[in-house]
Amino acid sequence: MNLFILIDSGLLSLKPAQSIWAISSGQDLVMLILGVIVLVGMVLIGLVAFYLLLILKKALEPESVKKPVDTRSLWQRLSGLHALSQEKELVMEHAYDGIAELDNPTPPWFMWLFYSTIVFSVIYLFVFHVIGSGDIMAQEYTQEMAIADQQREEYIKKVAGSINENTVTLLKDAKGVESGKVLYTQYCVACHGANAEGKVGPNLTDAYWLHGGDVKAVFHTITEGVPEKGMISWKKQLNPLQVQQVASYILSLQGSNPAGAKEPQGEKIAGAVPVALRN
Amino acid sequence: MNVSQKPPTIISSDRSLLGQGTAPAVEYFNYDNRTVRNFAIATIIWGIVGMLVGVLIASQLFAPSANLGNQYTTFGRIRPLHTNAVIFAFVGNAIFMGVYYSLQRLCKARMFSDLLSKIHFWGWQAIIVAAAITLPLGLTTSHEYAELEWPIDIAITLIWVVFGINMFGTIIKRRERHLYVAIWFYIATFVTVAVLHIVNSYEMPVSLFKSYYVYAGVQDALVQWWYGHNAVAFFLTTPFLGLMYYFLPKMANRPIYSYKLSILHFWALIFIYIWAGPHHLLYTSLPDWAQSLGVVFSIMLIAPSWGGMINGLLTLRGAWDKVREDTILKFMVVAVTAYGMATFEGPMLALKNVNAIAHFTDWVVAHVHVGALGWNGFMTFAVLYWLIPRVYRTPLYSRKLMGVHFWIGTLGILFYAVPMYISGFTQGMMWKEFTPEGVLKYPNFLETTLQLIPMHKMRAVGGTFYLLGAILMAFNLFKTMAAGKLVANEPAEAPALVKAYVPTGSDTYWHRWFERKPIPLLIGSLIVILIGSLVELVPTFMVSSNVPTIASVQPYTALEVQGRDLYIKEGCVNCHSQMVRPFRSETERYGEYSKAGEFVYDHPFLWGSKRIGPDLHRIGGKYPNSWHYHHMRDPTSMSPGSIMPSYPWLLANKLDISNTSDKLKALQKVGVPYDDVTITYANEDLQKQAQQLSSQLANDGINVKSDREIVALIAYLQRLGTDIRKMEPSGK
DSSP states (O other): OHHHHHHHTTTTOOOOOOOTTOOOSHHHHHHHHHHHHHHHHHHHHHHHHHHHHHHHHHHHSOOOOOOOOOOOOHHHHHHTOOOGGGHHHHEEEEEETTEEEEBOOOOHHHHHHHHHHHHHHHHHHIIIIIISOSOHHHHHHHHHHHHHHHHHHHHHHHHTTTOOTTTOOOOOSHHHHHHHHHHHHHHTHHHHOTTSOOSSSOOSSSSEESSOOSHHHHHHHHHHOBGGGTBOOOTTTSOHHHHHHHHHHHHHTTTOOOTTOOOOOSEEOTTSSOSOSOO | OOOOOSOOOOOSSOGGGTTOSSOOOEEEEEEEOHHHHHHHHHHHHHHHHHHHHHHHHHHHTTOGGGGTTSGGGSHHHHHHHHHHIIIIIIIHHHHHHHHHHHHHHHHTSOOSOHHHHHHHHHHHHHHHHHHHHHTTTTOOOOOTTOOSOHHHHHHHHHHHHHHHHHHHHHHHTOSOSSOOHHHHHHHHHHHHHHHHHHHHTOEEEEETTEEEESSOHHHHHHHHHHHHHHHIIIIIIHHHHHHHHHHHHHHHTOOBSBHHHHHHHHHHHHHHHTTOGGGGGTTSSSOHHHHHHHHHHHHHTHHHHHHHHHHHHHHTTTOHHHHHHOHHHHHHHHHHHHHHHHHHHHHHHTSHHHHHHHTBSHHHHHHHHIIIIIIIIIHHHHHHHHHHHHHTTSOOSOHHHHHHHHHHHHHHHHHHHHHHHHHHHHHHHHHHOBOTTSSBSSOSHHHHHHTTHHHHHHHHHHHHHHHHHHHHHHHHHHHHHHHSOOOSEEEEEEEOOOSOOOOOGGGGSHHHHHHHOHHHHHHHHHHHHHHHHHHHHHHHHHOGGGSOOOTTOOOOOHHHHHHHHHHHHTTGGGTOOOOOOSOHHHHHHTOSOOOGGGGTTOSSOOOOSBOSSOOOTTOTTTSOHHHHHHHHHOHHHHSTTOOOOOOHHHHHSBOOOTTHHHHHHHHHHTTOOOOHHHHHTHHHHHHHHHHHHHHHHHHTTOOOOTTBHHHHHHHHHHHTTOGGGGGSOTTO
């Protein structure tokens, strides 16, 4: 196992060489063909030698004794079991507190299971730590993120078009505001309260704003967050369309005077926003 | 009558002719049944206690108020009580019961020393009582299944040595030349548990009931799961395989299927098992090479563990008609089958893609309970039902009741395991699901928790069934005991062993040689288990590239150390992990994935093994202090529907700062770079930071004195996982 450690620490780094199948010149091609011919030749010679061995063995061996007929069922043969009637011959000479042991062989399927798990393990370690760099997790993660980023970009292009901080507009259709409400309930209630009355975070229903109260400012605050005050950046979890919806919903609550409203914070921005959407 | 009065049938042609000349004189002696009976009663009582606590904590997962509103019975503190009671009290006493019964008979000798038997029995019970008192008090080291503080650890070591001397004394005084396979398993169990316990218990004491692990972060995690995994192997598996090899052929009156298979799977099992610990740490900050070893050795473990199962099941070949009638054999068949299922599932869970879904969820809970309820529980029941009537020379009080117990227990296992599998799978998938917009479908962790509540209710019902079965058994067995009279000293006879021995026939094989020599067998087992341990542990400690250092990671402040100790005391680690894995779903949900270098001052590591609540590694700075205050006071006020209990005592209790300097000094000794000035002025620094935090809370309208426990805890939570951010250029 020291090998893996050496590889990990870079002492024995095995950079994957260029693939032998990437033929770049005529010389390579000739070498490859020669190699294949030699290989085929070796296999043929091996087969002939084996055949000769069989003939020799038959010629030299005396007439073999007939083996006793195997009376076991197909199932017993497959599972490597002896017939129960043969059990007496298998009892071993020791008996511990009356417990006898049989001299049954280990079942063949069991041994094959064992061997195949060992083969699997050797291949696994070889693939990830000899051929590969051994940096499995980090690679997997980078790949997963790259795929996700690509999908996200495609999706945003499709649905959110060109909504950004400068182009965002206040939505007034009921559907858009309703979607904003769903998102608000999911993400914002914990800090701003169920009716935006303010809890840990500020009250969002009065005319006082800490970071600007028009739709562009609210869009910016949601997207980028105000990390030093505990407001996180939502741009990874909400796409621009969703931020627009949440911002529109929040602004639709202006002047709703919910119960238990938190005291005003920030500057009063009068008239910057139309009071509610209740027209 | 299920008590056989027939003398045992000796199958060997003539024992005395095996490798010796003239037959020696027969010796008369007594087997000690009293100790066996004592362990049996302890098994029954602790079993019921452990299961009762299990039902209680299962209920707390859908009804947090089942913590009875006090700090001593909250989930975090009594979940370790449940695991310890079931593993070390119930199963532990069952092991000793079985070993003391079978070892005497397999060695044809009384236990080495009655006094040691007595010390072993009462010492073990005293340790259990100590655990039952200290764990609810919050005295814990937080290493799973090794939570007990250092004085109890030392007591465990001493009692384990007593057990070892008693066992080896008996083996050495035996009248049977060869050691039967059951004894190989007992020996491997003894030596490995000793190694595991000692290596995993290296702690630096602060006071009588407080200590810090010498290991930190990644190294601590590896040691803990090397221990934790092999506690399963060498406390819950190998001793029970030994018991199976003795009790199953006795109960079924059938010969063991294959001696060869028992040799092969014994050595393969103990060699391979010890390597597989890192499969508990897949996708964590453990280096990739160690994770891969965990994966491949878990896969290679399938066949060796199944060796025990097929040898057991094939031993029943030709006795299946008996299984239909004999409830004891039914218990055994379910036990062996459950073992086979769990040992197949284990390697599958060690495959990284399966583990990515199952880890931190109820899937693992289901997995271990198939093993615990099925394999350990049912085999213990079978042995109890078989053994009590024999040592009391009386038939079982009610066979019908035993039948009821079997069915109610089996149903209990099903009702437990099936919902937990569904629950685990559901949760694992929900954590990973994204919407087409590319955001998490269930961004609020709580949603995934609330989804599982019906499953958790069913699990509690299953657990209650199982507990009811055990109560029926207790009634049945105590009635049996009342009806009979204990044969405290059971007469036996056997010819003494002659010194000169000439091996003959198949006795000359090297494995036969091992079976005549207990000490070489002990050393052989020790070497076999040390190979895997050393290959994994030594490089993780010695090769520095395994834990790349991060310059901005600094030791905790005095207040944060106190807060961290409260986190440990309340058992927060039982529900919250501190390990963000390198998955898109986790980095989206929590933030940057956890790096090995961030944990270098964590004595002990607190990565956790299950997420009932969200991961906390990046919680620092995520919410304002007031959020944490309200969340601890009443979790539902911040997260409606939360199943976290409230912690009002943290708001009321005064923080004990009498030992702050001692704590920092102990941490300094284990490698945390505190300078002497920091240690001397620890409490001044602590009070300054607490004052600051308290005034910040006051700004948010929360009046809490700076000397309350909550302040320290908030300080710790706000620090978690923030050091790494200091590396980034400011303004980004």
